[in-house]
Amino acid sequence: MIARFEELDWQETRMGELTLRRRADPATGELIYEVKLKDEYLMSSLFTVAEGELATLGLAATDADDLDVLVGGLGLGYTAATALHDDRVRKLHVIDALPAVIGWHERMLLPVSAELVQDPRTTLIHDDFFAVMRSAPEPDGARYDVILLDVDHSPRHTLDPSHADLYTAAGLEALARHLADRGVFALWSDDPPDEDFMTTLASVFDDTVAHVVSFDNRLTGGTSSNTVYTATRR
Secondary structure, three states: OOOOEEEEEEEEEOOEEEEEEEEEOOOOOOEEEEEEEOOEEEEEOOOOHHHHHHHHHHHHOOOOOOEEEEEEOOOOOHHHHHHHOOOOEEEEEEEEOOHHHHHHHHOOOOOOHHHHHOOOOEEEEEOOHHHHHHOOOOOOOOOEEEEEEOOOOOOOOOOOHHHHHHHOHHHHHHHHOOEEEEEEEEEEEOOOOOHHHHHHHHOOEEEEEEEEEEEEEOOOOEEEEEEEEEEEEO
């Protein structure tokens, strides 16, 4: 039996102190995994519905087969793991800027780690997703059928100021260069649908939709919601 709170990992990163901890719910005994960056809670295994829906909605926006998928942001792994449930996925690349997060999964510290690491379709990559998107793809480089992004709180509330340019028309144009024809970009946001961002998204992509994903919030006893944006490349 574990202690009520157990620190699984603590590391100093370029973005501040990163902590992975596990606790037991006093009412149910369920193991809950939480990530903090400095004093800010980034994610919890209590709330994974929208992370899964990011993959589900993003993949549903294409009817292509043999999909090459890129996930920006590994985190607890639920977006990537949900993508692997789609039999059309041929290859899954997951980029994370923090080697500590990749290490958690390689050490099998999280509930879906084995599912991710042991699937031969998965490649975990230590890199800056935003820098990769800014750079022009190599002539023979990978073009992705679907790009799923879950790093920042929202287009307006970024974890790092260097991320902000991706949510501009120029940034989205650069990202679109990494997509195959009729490729799909999908984005998770903690905020309600943002009309200004939707206008920017529609200036670059076709078939733009802001999906509101609602889920039960056990902490408040009510319902909470996130937004998943999907957009198809011109």
